Amino acid sequence: MTHYPAPTASAPSEPNAPDAAPANTRGRVIVASMVGTTIEFFDFYAYATAASLVFPALFFPNETPTTQLLSSFAIFGVAFFARPIGSIIFGHFGDRIGRKRTLVASLLVMGIATFLIGVLPTASAPGFTILAPAILVLLRFCQGVGLGGEWSGAALLATENAPPGKRALYGTFPQLGAPIGFILSNILFVILSLTMTDAQFASWGWRLPFLFSAALVIVGLWVRLKLMETPAFQKVLDEQRVASVPIARVFRTAWKPLILATLAMVATYVLFYMMTAFLMVVGTTPADGAVPGLGYARPTFLTMLIIGVVFFGIFTVVSGPLADRMGRRRMLLIVTVLIGIYGLLLHPLVGAGTVGVMVALIIGFTLMGLTFGPMAAFLPEMFKADVRYTGSAVSYNMASVIGAAPAPYALIALWTAMDGQLWLVGGYLALAAVVTLVSLFIGSETKDVDYLA
Numbered sequence: 317m318t319h320y321p322a323p324t325a326s327a328p329s330e331p332n333a334p335d336a337a338p339a340n341t342r343g344r345v346i347v348a349s350m351v352g353t354t355i356e357f358f359d360f361y362a363y364a365t366a367a368s369l370v371f372p373a374l375f376f377p378n379e380t381p382t383t384q385l386l387s388s389f390a391i392f393g394v395a396f397f398a399r400p401i402g403s404i405i406f407g408h409f410g411d412r413i414g415r416k417r418t419l420v421a422s423l424l425v426m427g428i429a430t431f432l433i434g435v436l437p438t439a440s441a442p443g444f445t446i447l448a449p450a451i452l453v454l455l456r457f458c459q460g461v462g463l464g465g466e467w468s469g470a471a472l473l474a475t476e477n478a479p480p481g482k483r484a485l486y487g488t489f490p491q492l493g494a495p496i497g498f499i500l501s502n503i504l505f506v507i508l509s510l511t512m513t514d515a516q517f518a519s520w521g522w523r524l525p526f527l528f529s530a531a532l533v534i535v536g537l538w539v540r541l542k543l544m545e546t547p548a549f550q551k552v553l554d555e556q557r558v559a560s561v562p563i564a565r566v567f568r569t570a571w572k573p574l575i576l577a578t579l580a581m582v583a584t585y586v587l588f589y590m591m592t593a594f595l596m597v598v599g600t601t602p603a604d605g606a607v608p609g610l611g612y613a614r615p616t617f618l619t620m621l622i623i624g625v626v627f628f629g630i631f632t633v634v635s636g637p638l639a640d641r642m643g644r645r646r647m648l649l650i651v652t653v654l655i656g657i658y659g660l661l662l663h664p665l666v667g668a669g670t671v672g673v674m675v676a677l678i679i680g681f682t683l684m685g686l687t688f689g690p691m692a693a694f695l696p697e698m699f700k701a702d703v704r705y706t707g708s709a710v711s712y713n714m715a716s717v718i719g720a721a722p723a724p725y726a727l728i729a730l731w732t733a734m735d736g737q738l739w740l741v742g743g744y745l746a747l748a749a750v751v752t753l754v755s756l757f758i759g760s761e762t763k764d765v766d767y768l769a
Contacts, residue, residue: 340477340544346489348539349474352423353493354500355532356466359430359459360395361501361592362525367392368596369505369614370522374438375449381606382732385597387449389724392593394453395460396721399713402464404563407706410469411562414553415476415705416543419469423540426462427533429455434526468709471692476546476701476767483767484644485636487692494688495629495681498592501525502618502625509615548701548768562706566699570707573698577711578718579755580648580694583655584687585719586748590741591680594727596621598666598738599673608736610666610673624677628685635689644694645761651686652752658683659745663738697762700769719748 340348371391372384379387402422410418433455439448470490478486508521545553552558559565566574599617601609612620639647658679665676691712699707723744730740 340473340546342477344539344542345474345477345486348419348543349470349490350493350496351532351536351539352419352466353470353490354497355423355493355529355536356426356463357494357497358501358532359426359497359526359529360463361498362430362505362529363395363433363456363459364392364589364593365502365505365596365618366522366525368593369600370518371452374440374518374522375452377439378445385728386725389593389728391449391453391456392724393721394456395463396713396716398457398460399464399716400710402461403468403709403713404464404706405461406465407468407709408562410465410472410705410709411549411552411703412558412560414545414549415469415472416540416545418465418705419473419543420537420540422462422465422469423533423536424462426459426466427529427536429458429462430526430529431533433459434523434529464713465709467692467712468696468705471696471708472548472705473543473546475693475696476548481640482636483697484639484690484693484763487694487696488632488636488689489692491632491689491692492629494588495625495632495685498625498628499622502622504528506615506618506622509618548704551768552702557702559702562703563710566703566707566710570699570703573759574707574711576755576759577695577698577708578714579751580759581691581712581715581752582719582755583652583745583749583752584684584691585715586723586745587655587680587684587687589720589723590727590745591624591677591684592621593724594731594741595677597728598731607732620674620677623674624681626681627678628681628688631682631685632689633685635686636693638686639690639693640763643761643763644690644697645756645759647690648687648694649753649756651683652749652756655683655687656746656749656753659742659749662742662745666738694762697765697767701767 367388372381372388376384376387406418406422409421433452436451436455437444437448439445441448467490470493471487474486474489475483504525508517508524512521596617597609599610599612599620600614601607601611603609603611662676665672695711696704696708726744727741730744731738734740
């Protein structure tokens with residue numbers, strides 16, 4: 317069995333963590349770690365929703381409906397290939413100059429790219445038939461670079477300021493940004509859908525969520541600029557352990573945890589984008605279409621998704637104390653088995669009418685909260701403080717390349733091939749669960765590591 321760096325049976329230095337006198341108050345840590353990921357996921361969900369609803373026709377008007385949809389989600393996937401690049405860039409600076417300034421920079425990159433999507437001409441504008449999709453690819457790439465550095469910094473901000481025995485609980489604060497960002501983004505889309513015609517929404521209404529993100533970025537910057545450096549990184553500075561090239565040190569000293577951490581996130585990512593981007597397409601596609609969907613009106617299905625995401629948020633919070641009590645590995649093993657079973661039951665659940673669809677959404681988002689919540693503690697705990705930003709960021713975002721980038725495209729292709737049935741879609745999720753289970757079985761528990769080492 318492979319062991320992660322620096323585990324101890326009793327975490328002898330953990331009781332000394334309060335003596336390090338973290339300068340950030342609990343309220344500041346909660347808000348600063350949560351607000352950034354809320355903004356990042358608001359931006360990502362805004363794009364995912366637009367990619368499902370309006371981008372196919374706006375940026376690929378000369379293609380068939382199926383090709384439009386696949387092209388839109390191909391661009392959606394560009395960000396996931398950019399994220400490892402962002403993780404190396406921001407991880408480098410996060411491990412060299414500190415968590416605070418790196419978090420500010422990642423937020424700016426993501427926020428500016430999102431705002432520019434909101435003012436981008438569509439393919440129907442004169443001279444933009446080819447240019448508009450190309451610029452969209454570039455901006456989507458920039459979104460991915462920003463998010464590549466955001467998550468790990470927020471996770472470290474929370475967990476490196478956590479009291480003894482509460483790292484997983486504190487780690488749920490940045491994770492809550494995912495359901496909160498989803499709810500904010502989709503409530504806005506519901507309001508827009510109910511207050512304007514389809515023509516108005518397709519013409520200019522879709523731009524508003526992207527433009528609104530500018531206000532959220534300003535709030536996020538204001539909070540983060542007030543932060544102090546975390547005790548763990550300050551100790552790295554005091555002991556002169558800063559790596560000149562953090563990514564090289566990760567590959568040299570922590571390559572096994574890097575691989576295991578990457579594979580541990582695969583099922584989480586596949587479930588995440590199946591429940592959001594993919595099911596949005598299935599839910600709003602007409603039941604009598606070329607590929608039969610569920611036929612719900614857009615506002616109706618968005619509302620159903622929002623209800624499901626409430627359970628995502630609740631069980632993200634629940635997951636923290638459970639992971640602190642049970643251990644991260646044991647809890648994730650149980651939840652991942654349940655994710656695999658859920659994949660096999662997806663088609664009969666969705667085929668059981670509105671009640672079945674709602675049950676499928678609630679179960680899926682509940683599992684999402686239980687698997688996503690502990691990750692902000694589990695992944696960083698695999699790496700020592702001098703390479704923790706880089707190691708956790710690269711593993712988290714390499715998992716996005718494996719799990720998230722192909723998922724919407726592959727799931728739509730499988731759904732289309734099965735003429736609207738979801739058996740293969742569920743099988744894809746079950747296969748992802750097997751990959752994660754292998755990683756968890758090989759790895760070991762991390763909750764008692766010396767987090768200041």
